[in-house]
Amino acid sequence: MAALAREDGARGQEQGRRGCEHYDRGCLLKAPCCDKLYTCRLCHDNKEDHQLDRFKVKEVQCVNCEKIQHAQKFCEECSTLFGEYYCSICHLFDKDKKQYHCESCGICRYCM
Incomplete structure (x- = not known):
């Protein structure tokens, strides 16, 4: 399967951080609404005329x-860690900032 073109300005490892200004992650999200690849829903929403439903x-x-695969914590091809924290409900990948999925709110939150 051919790799899709990146639609955002994702920063590479050569700059000391993977991902974008919002999240540090080792994968791009494939937006089901437009089939484009973005580092995060915020980057998607800033460039498109519609919102990505995470x-x-x-x-x-x-x-x-560049393997496209089911959302998960590690790459099934090369074992790259997509995020120290991964929520299979919200599809949030990021460094571990003591996040947790709040069942009451229905989204991931940070512990203070």
Whole structure:
């Protein structure tokens, strides 16, 4: 399967951080609404005329090997860690900032 083109300005590892200004992650989200790849829903929403529903994300693309696959914590092809924290409901990948999925709110939150 051919890799899709990146639609955002995702920063690479050469700058000391993977991801975008919002999240540090090793994958791109495949937006089910437009089939474009973005580092996060905020980057998507800033460029598109519609919003990405994070709960509908089913696929991601590894930033290292570019394999498109089901959303999960590690790449099934090259074992790249997509995020120290991963929520399979919200499809949030990020460094571990003591996040947790709040069942009452229905989204991920940060512990203070």
